[in-house]
Amino acid sequence: xxxxxxxxxxxxxxxxxxxxxxxxxxxxxxxxxxxxxxxxxxxxxxxxxxxxxxxxxxxxxxxxxxxxxxxxxxxxxxxxxxxxxxxxxxxxxxxxxxxxxxxxxxxxxxxxxxxxxxxxxxxxxxxxxxxxxxxxxxxxxxxxxxxxxxxxxxxxxxxxxxxxxxxxxxxxxxxxxxxxxxxxxxxxxxxxxxxxxxxxxxxxxxxxxxxxxxxxxxxxxxxxxxxxxxxxxxxxxxxxxxxxxxxxxxxxxxxxxxxxxxxxxxxxxxxxxxxxxxxxxxxxxxxxxxxxxxxxxxxxxxxxxxxxxxxxxxxxxxxxxxxxxxxxxxxxxxxxxxxxxxxxxx
Amino acid sequence: xxxxxxxxxxxxxxxxxxxxxxxxxxxxxxxxxxxxxxxxxxxxxxxxxxxxxxxxxxxxxxxxxxxxxxxxxxxxxxxxxxxxxxxxxxxxxxxxxxxxxxxxxxxxxxxxxxxxxxxxxxxxxxxxxxxxxxxxxxxxxxxxxxxxxxxxxxxxxxxxxxxxxxxxxxxxxxxxxxxxxxxxxxxxxxxxxxxxxxxxxxxxxxxxxxxxxxxxxxxxxxxxxxxxxxxxxxxxxxxxxxxxxxxxxxxxxxxxxxxxxxxxxxxxxxxxxxxxxxxxxxxxxxxxxxxxxxxxxxxxxxxxxxxxxxxxxxxxxxxxxxxxxxxxxxx
Numbered sequence: 001x002x003x004x005x006x007x008x009x010x011x012x013x014x015x016x017x018x019x020x021x022x023x024x025x026x027x028x029x030x031x032x033x034x035x036x037x038x039x040x041x042x043x044x045x046x047x048x049x050x051x052x053x054x055x056x057x058x059x060x061x062x063x064x065x066x067x068x069x070x071x072x073x074x075x076x077x078x079x080x081x082x083x084x085x086x087x088x089x090x091x092x093x094x095x096x097x098x099x100x101x102x103x104x105x106x107x108x109x110x111x112x113x114x115x116x117x118x119x120x121x122x123x124x125x126x127x128x129x130x131x132x133x134x135x136x137x138x139x140x141x142x143x144x145x146x147x148x149x150x151x152x153x154x155x156x157x158x159x160x161x162x163x164x165x166x167x168x169x170x171x172x173x174x175x176x177x178x179x180x181x182x183x184x185x186x187x188x189x190x191x192x193x194x195x196x197x198x199x200x201x202x203x204x205x206x207x208x209x210x211x212x213x214x215x216x217x218x219x220x221x222x223x224x225x226x227x228x229x230x231x232x233x234x235x236x237x238x239x240x241x242x243x244x245x246x247x248x249x250x251x252x253x254x255x256x257x258x259x260x261x262x263x264x265x266x267x268x269x270x271x272x273x274x275x276x277x278x279x280x281x282x283x284x285x286x287x288x289x290x291x292x293x294x295x296x297x298x299x300x301x302x303x304x305x306x307x308x309x310x311x312x313x314x315x316x317x318x319x320x321x322x323x324x325x326x327x328x329x330x331x332x333x334x335x336x337x338x339x340x341x342x343x344x345x346x
Numbered sequence: 347x348x349x350x351x352x353x354x355x356x357x358x359x360x361x362x363x364x365x366x367x368x369x370x371x372x373x374x375x376x377x378x379x380x381x382x383x384x385x386x387x388x389x390x391x392x393x394x395x396x397x398x399x400x401x402x403x404x405x406x407x408x409x410x411x412x413x414x415x416x417x418x419x420x421x422x423x424x425x426x427x428x429x430x431x432x433x434x435x436x437x438x439x440x441x442x443x444x445x446x447x448x449x450x451x452x453x454x455x456x457x458x459x460x461x462x463x464x465x466x467x468x469x470x471x472x473x474x475x476x477x478x479x480x481x482x483x484x485x486x487x488x489x490x491x492x493x494x495x496x497x498x499x500x501x502x503x504x505x506x507x508x509x510x511x512x513x514x515x516x517x518x519x520x521x522x523x524x525x526x527x528x529x530x531x532x533x534x535x536x537x538x539x540x541x542x543x544x545x546x547x548x549x550x551x552x553x554x555x556x557x558x559x560x561x562x563x564x565x566x567x568x569x570x571x572x573x574x575x576x577x578x579x580x581x582x583x584x585x586x587x588x589x590x591x592x593x594x595x596x597x598x599x600x601x602x603x604x605x606x607x608x609x610x611x612x613x614x615x616x617x618x619x620x621x622x623x624x625x626x627x628x629x630x631x632x633x634x635x636x637x638x639x640x641x642x643x644x645x646x647x648x649x650x651x652x653x654x655x656x657x658x659x660x661x662x663x664x665x666x667x668x669x670x671x672x673x674x675x676x677x
Contacts, residue, residue, distance in 0.1 A: 030637060075484070123669045126622050128422075132609055133665035140657030148654065249606070253424070266482045297502075304499035313494020316482050318489070 020179025024320065025278040032285055040292040048288070050171055054163075054239070056284040057173035058083070058232040060277055063175075063255040064184050067276040070259050071188075072221050073201040074120065074127035079229035080251030081139035082112045088142045094159035101159045104232050109230020112138050113223035115186075118221060119216040120346040131222075135252070137259060142245035151243035163239030173235045177277075180228065183321025184273040197221060201268025201333030233309030235239055257310070258283050261317045283310055371670060372619055372634040375451065379641050387648045395644075399528060401594075403640040404528040405587040409537045409611040410618075410632040412469075412580030417615055418543070419576050420556040420624025421476070421483035425582040426611060428494025429468050430604025433461035433588030435498040438598045439513055454513045462585035469581015473574030487577075491608065498527040498600035508597040518593025528590045532633075535583065540629040552576060556624025612637060613660075617667040639663070 017343045036043035062079040069076045081306075090105035112134055119130035153159055165172045190193035196217045199207040208214045232251075237243045262279030264271035294301060355608035383390045388660055409426050416423045437457040440446050446453025520527045543549035551572045554562040563569045584604070592598040618635030620627040642663060646656040 014583065026511050065387060119669075123665070125665060125668050128612075128622065129616050129668045130665060133614065133661040136608075136661030136664070137658045140654045140659075140661065143654030143657065252493060253488060256484070257492060259413055260485055260488070266485055302500065304504050307498075308493045308494030308500060311489050311491075311496060314485075314490045314492060315475070318485055319479055 002201045023275070025275045025282065025317075029278045029282050029285075031283065032289065036285070036289055036292065040295070043283060043288075043292055050174075052281075053174040053177075053287055054171040055197060056280055057171070057177035058235050058239075059251070059254060059258065059284065060177040060280045061180055061257040062225075062251055062277050063237075063280050064180055064273065065221075065228035066255040066275060067259045067262070067264055067271055068184070068188075068197060068221045068250075069127070069225045070256070070264055071197050071201045071268055071271035072218055073204065074218065074221070075256065075266070076116065076132065076225045076229075077128065077131040078134035078138055079118060079225060079232075079255055080113060080248030081135045081142065082109055082226050082229040082248075083233035083236060083250035083251060084246065085109075085112065085138045085142040085145075085194065086230030087237035087247065088146045088151055088245050090159070090234045091153045091237045092145065094237070095154040095157055097157045098159045098162055101153075101157075101237075102162065105230050105234035105237070106227055108141075109233070110223060111227030112230070116226060117219035117222035121219045123137035139245075139248075146243060146245040149238075150245070153237055153241050153243065153310055155241070160238050160241060163235045163237070173239065176231065176235065180231070181273060181277050188271070188273050193217070193220070198269055198271070203269070203271075219231045220330045229346040254283070257314050261314060280290075283313070285311055286313065367502065372617065372631055372638065372667075375598070375667075376634055376638050376641070380640065381643070383645055383648075387645060390648070393524075394488025397645055399637075399640055400529045400532075401526045403636050404526070404532040405590050406607070406610050406614055406634050406640070407532045408528070408535055408583050408587045408590070409580075409607055410614040410636055411535045411629060412576075412583030413608075413611040414615050414627050414629050414632045415539065415543070415552060415576040415619055415620075416483070416580045417612075417620055418556045418627035419572065419573055420551050421576070422487065422612065422622070423469075423472065423577060423580045424484065424487040424608045425472060425490035425494055426580060426587075427604035427607035428491050429465040429562065429581055429584040430588035430591065430607055431495050431498035431500070431600045432468065433465045433585040434592040434598045434603040435501045435507070435591060435600045436461040436464060437514065437589055438509050439501060441511055442507065442509060450513070452599065454511070457514055458517070458589065461589060462582055466578050467587065468580040469584070470574055470578040472581065473577030476577070477570040477573050495600065498603070502598070502600050504601060506597055506599045510596060515593040515596065518590050518595075525631045528594075531586065531590070535586075536633050538628055543627060543629060548572070548575065550646055552626065553625060556627070558625070573636055610636075610639075613664050617664060619671055621671075635667075638667075 033044070042048055062083065066076055066079060086105035086109050089108045090101040093104040094101040115137070116131050116134045119125045119133065120127050123130070125133075162172055162176075167175055188197065196207070196212050196214075199210070199212055200214045200217050204214055233248070236247060258279040259271075259276050260266065260279070261282060262272065262276035264276060286309050287303075289307050290301060290303070290309065354660060389395065409430070413423055413426065437460075440457040440460060441453045443453070445505075446457065469660075472487050472490060475481065475489070476483055479486075517527060517531075522530065543552065551562070552565050554565070554567055555569050557574050559569060562572075587607070588603055591603050613634045614636035616622060616635070617638060618628060618631030618633070620631060643653075643656050643660065646659065647653065
């Protein structure tokens with residue numbers, strides 16, 4: 001593909017712009033980091049980086065599960081309340097130790113995922129409504145189990161190590177998120193299941209006719225999404241020392257936003273795991289940058305501005321759309337009119 | 347397939363009955379719920395119960411009317427809760443301002459008009475953005491879902507705005523002829539929207555766009571403007587609902603006004619029998635859907651079931667209702 005393009009007379013500059021356009025999330029993340037590093041003293045300091053990583057690893061996990069669901073053309077609204085439910089269950093089980101607490105949390109996540117997957121594939125309810133029902137059920141169960149209160153975790157059993165501990169000077173949640181994203185990348189790019197996910201999202205009927213197990217693929221992405229969400233919930237309980245039944249409100253839409261910013265299309269069939277992580281970090285860093293900016297003393301923006309900035313950011317990303325690469329190239333061509341016809345755009 | 351065979355085998359009377367039940371499933375469910383309540387729930391047959399339930403459901407229905415129109419075009423509007431927060435934050439800002447205090451009547455009048463118009467303009471923005479950049483409605487309205495509440499919070503600096511302004515609070519607290527005013531607003535909106543959807547050109551265009559957008563475009567329907575119109579209407583409805591909520595509460599809290607409203611409204615629309623894929627819609631159905639969800643919750647609370655358990659049942663009911671409608675379409 002790239003060879004033929006060179007044959008058509010594309011200059012290296014064109015290819016650079018096309019590359020930048022394709023990876024614009026990474027470019028934006030790099031620019032934001034550069035901006036922060038140049039402007040603020042401790043922005044790239046160890047403490048700040050580790051705090052950002054520790055906190056955003058939860059959203060990274062929910063967004064990863066969401067990314068796979070969206071690639072099949074679905075959506076999962078239940079990730080936030082599933083995380084809340086898992087945080088409650090793991091907090092209740094935490095006196096028994098880290099392993100039982102974690103497994104308990106993941107277990108309820110599995111259950112929610114099975115229910116979601118059942119509703120979508122067997123009852124054939126639209127994913128939006130099915131997972132809305134799953135969201136309400138998970139939230140109600142969490143509140144019932146916790147008696148409408150936060151459940152404090154045991155500090156003796158070592159359960160809190162999962163959220164508060166470090167391994168090789170890097171927070172444990174960041175390691176977990178990193179492992180999850182490596183798993184996700186491998187799953188998407190190097191396994192049959194990953195190709196099936198994209199095929200089902202691209203054209204479900206065609207995938208079915210080719211003999212792909214479309215229903216099983218869809219079922220599994222919902223289960224996987226809920227399990228990742230419950231892992232985020234276990235980290236939540238462990239990190240903040242409490243199972244929080246009312247937490248997780250709005251996580252689902254934040255995760256969707258991160259996936260969209262990462263360049264995955266909501267129509268399904270296209271997606272990337274790595275850029276989803278970049279999307280999470282971008283949205284997460286906006287809050288961080290806002291804090292630093294306030295610390296400079298020039299302006300004083302309340303924390304409430306972060307949602308406005310995030311919204312505007314999402315808007316810009318969506319407006320740029322999938323055609324940004326072309327746009328950038330055309331811009332470059334405008335300044336460099338000697339470039340000949342490169343075959344695809346007038 | 348099997349079900350189709352079964353229903354052919356059944357007697358003609360049974361067929362007629364099942365057809366009737368399917369067509370009026372939401373109404374039947376509502377009637378059954380009412381009968382159950384009259385039999386079991388203590389003090390159910392009182393005006394007070396009626397008023398409590400209707401006042402609580404009114405804001406959801408007002409939002410659901412706009413949502414039904416949006417869903418009829420095959421779209422969805424996630425921003426309604428945030429637009430309620432903006433509208434609810436603006437109204438007190440206007441009548442508590444220096445201008446509002448010196449020109450009492452004008453201040454209150456503006457406090458009614460400006461927030462609703464602003465919410466409508468944000469709705470128009472949703473429609474413009476979705477049609478201009480051809481983005482999916484979920485993504486297009488997600489922007490204002492995130493940014494909208496932030497705008498409301500920034501306007502008020504996140505503070506609670508308590509107030510006591512009887513002439514403004516007419517919209518939440520007054521009761522002409524003993525009926526809460528928001529219930530009257532709700533009924534008017536439902537009637538007008540139902541009439542519009544069935545009897546006017548715009549209504550037919552909405553359904554045509556939702557049914558087959560390409561065919562609608564080819565037959566000369568201004569698809570983009572129809573879509574902008576429904577999102578603007580949805581914004582206006584959210585604006586009105588925001589005013590009602592803050593008037594009832596005698597305070598405005600941008601962190602809470604309309605929180606989760608988008609999902610409540612979508613649930614009401616779905617339970618009411620409107621297809622989320624668009625092309626077919628029933629405003630009265632959305633009213634019934636909202637009433638069923640509300641009454642179910644009331645029934646459980648009045649009979650000592652904890653609120654959290656009611657949430658689980660609500661989720662199950664939404665799934666069951668939509669599943670049954672899907673079967674109706676299939677057979």
